[in-house]
Amino acid sequence: MSQSSRRALRKWGIPKLEYPVTQHLRALLQERLGIDPERRHLEGHEPLPPLPPSQLDEAALQALRQLVGADGLELSDEARARCAAGSTFLDLLQARAGLIGNVPDAVLYPSSEAQLSAILSFCHQETIPVCPVGARSSVTMGVGAPRGGVALDLCRALNRVLEVSPRDHLARVQPGLLGPDYETALASFDLCGGHYPQSFEYSSVGGWIAARGAGQQSTRYGKAEDLLLGLRCVTPTGVVQVAPYERCAMGPDLRQLFAGSEGSLGVLSELSLRVFQRPPCVQPVAFFFKDMEHGVDFVRRWLQEDGIRPAVCRLSDPEETDIALAIDGRAHGFTDKALSKLGYHPGHRVLFIGSCEGDQASARLGALRGTALALRLGGLPLGSHPYRSWEKRRFFDPYLRDALMDRGVLIDTLETTAPWSRLLELWQGVRRSMKARPQTIAMTHISHAYATGANLYFIFISPMQPGAELEDYQSYHSSLLDAIQEYGGALSHHHGVGRLFAPRLAAQLGAGAIRCLKALKAELDPKGIMNPGVLALD
């Protein structure tokens, strides 16, 4: 598999690392999806097709080279194709089919805010689209250049930790910093960042904030936007900055305007983030509950209780619970039978995995109280094994997608959020839509919870429709979004909007909100050059 194969272009993570398709997984594919695991379909081992040449004229290229240096500009097909998309299923599918769209005309690697400012001024003057690119883990088509122009790759040279203040629990960083590098820098101060999304190893701090991401411990540390204390954002018409006061009363809080702006207003050039003491102790818990209602009730009550809230907080619905047991080789075995004897039946039982973090006393007390609550709700304590087993693969599951796609399997996710009172109905409604497709595994979990509500994360796995993979995916995907909106869920809890959900944003937010966003866009980016298509503000 050459670096420049269609598959390799969008493959997740470490290039040589592949997800092992085990015997249990094979069995599952065969039994549940009717997939022959030896079959290969749309693997995309072909080389990339040649791209259309850059549309930027020599004068523009020359001017840009002067701003970033000769090393700071690339025109190769490889670089341009790389910055044409993130990790959206549709992007992978299209790449494998040899369709590389949304290609920028050049890739720039700015190394300072001054360079960013100069680039944006120049592009504003010349009306050249500008598409910021982080670590390209977007699953909502947030990355790409549908109208050409320049891609700004921020991860090569705008990726430094500028300041760590243990006294202020604050770190000041550049947007292209990757998760592991950030965490390493903080660790030497005995601090941590608290943001560990599944994409942790291949996502950037700027991307976290720009798309309002959520880490797997968000229930304790907050979402990306909750970590944001201050920022600088370079727009086509100047810099906007917000000083890192935790809270103040100086009019509207603009931090929450730039968090979630997804590059549509400008490029975040500097971020001040809240950091935390590194927790010396992690206390795992896990329980079975007899049904979804009891599981959801448990999570809600825990979050509404006083005391230590969980860090990891994951409740799998019955289908996800049973699939997890099956992949683990525990379906139909002793475990399964014992569970059924105890009243935790397949198709009904749900698995909760969580943790409490902090100093030993707090972590243990939190776990103890969580356990006491679980017992009151008929939960079966499972010790620490389920958490440990989840922990081992917490950043590894994204590798599964490439392996399944090789075998002609459609696998994608959607996620939403709602208040508790609407959550079960929303889950059932979307689930019905997922299952309306024959031969479909439809798994749901809660992974981010609040006193007022929670998210729902949907995973759907089904055979592709050979010859009509794209259209089939799009119409199925669209039907699921319909269901999410119909049952009162948000368009996204933490994946963002990108270009994938943008056409639905206006209906979801309402005319008033869209007017506010468009007015801001018109002020900061009057020619609409910033990340065209994202949020559909242009």
Added chain:
Amino acid sequence: MSQSSRRALRKWGIPKLEYPVTQHLRALLQERLGIDPERRHLEGHEPLPPLPPSQLDEAALQALRQLVGADGLELSDEARARCAAGSTFLDLLQARAGLIGNVPDAVLYPSSEAQLSAILSFCHQETIPVCPVGARSSVTMGVGAPRGGVALDLCRALNRVLEVSPRDHLARVQPGLLGPDYETALASFDLCGGHYPQSFEYSSVGGWIAARGAGQQSTRYGKAEDLLLGLRCVTPTGVVQVAPYERCAMGPDLRQLFAGSEGSLGVLSELSLRVFQRPPCVQPVAFFFKDMEHGVDFVRRWLQEDGIRPAVCRLSDPEETDIALAIDGRAHGFTDKALSKLGYHPGHRVLFIGSCEGDQASARLGALRGTALALRLGGLPLGSHPYRSWEKRRFFDPYLRDALMDRGVLIDTLETTAPWSRLLELWQGVRRSMKARPQTIAMTHISHAYATGANLYFIFISPMQPGAELEDYQSYHSSLLDAIQEYGGALSHHHGVGRLFAPRLAAQLGAGAIRCLKALKAELDPKGIMNPGVLALD
């Protein structure tokens, strides 16, 4: 004292309730300020001066009456004077001097969102200024009509609790609801609102959000803006709404644009707020520390620790600590001597008062850990008396201002916030400016703390300069704001901006931020009719 005396017009709270000027307080006034406590100055017992007649023509009045009914519009001097100001020191001073400015031409009492919409549409069409009025506790000149027009008094008929959802920990309310009424409604569900500012009894939910207020337990429950889950805002050009998702990733979060907008964009017509389980247990703590450095260190470490954070969290600086002892009659007595013997000397020692709330186990554990930390930092535990004594007068201290003003005393407050690393220097810098005025009591406390920083609340008490009360106040006040800004503090942590700080906002926020705010204002309120002067956006 008639209802319509100049003093009564702006007097705090219950009309007949006056602050008792005790023997100890008298002694303090005499010794520290050289004030004769029997002297009276600028009491304002005279009746209100007649106001200029309403500038609205009969056609406009007729149209407005049709929108709100005959009962929903008032033109009396009493009503117009009432809505001409809030509780800013300057407003009180001017009222007592018989200067009633910023008077609206009419006071309206809308009773539904539909009426609000109709009023704003009409006023937009006719370019009539609209000034929302809540419970008038603003201390930053957020209330008033400097360009005339209509005042919208929201507390009479737009003050209902629309929905309480114990399952979602959410309440939906109208903006004119007063603190105690809100709390009573929640109590019947065993819930609480968590927002208890000093003005609790005379402030409205809409005002809390519009000005980003903070309650005395904000360290546990968050500031007003942290309570905000969803909203509806009627603007001159339509309604903007944000659905009450706790967190989502659907572009910028507009809730934080309307929180802190202080009526400059529109009128908040409906608020969805986070609510909490009513804490069955409150565990008070109190300590002396040997100096400000140790006290600040204690608060910082407690907030940066794992475990239960305090609800009330107040650290008085040495001067405030000594004044508190003096007012309590404990200066120079046994307590004072004993404290000094133990190394807690006057002029250095600082008093911390706090509480932990929740179920008994959590509250007690929190207090225990706070105490353990205090002991490690040389703190002297004082039992629950200081908290209980603070608790009794937690909503009563605002009454002091009227009593002192009667005696020719200037008494006012300012507040700010900064990261921990800048806090002591900021305190010292502002303190120097406060003390640059002779015969001035200058007290400071921290009352809202975060892992990343804290607020500073300044109280200054000094004799007025007879004959030049206004100019003297303004120049002193301005010198303190200079110091706050020079030492890196925010213009306000929770009092808001109003018209008092508006002239300084642009310098503090920077040109980029002001452009964003003005663009929004231009979109929603293109004729600039909404609360003119506030935030200086017009």
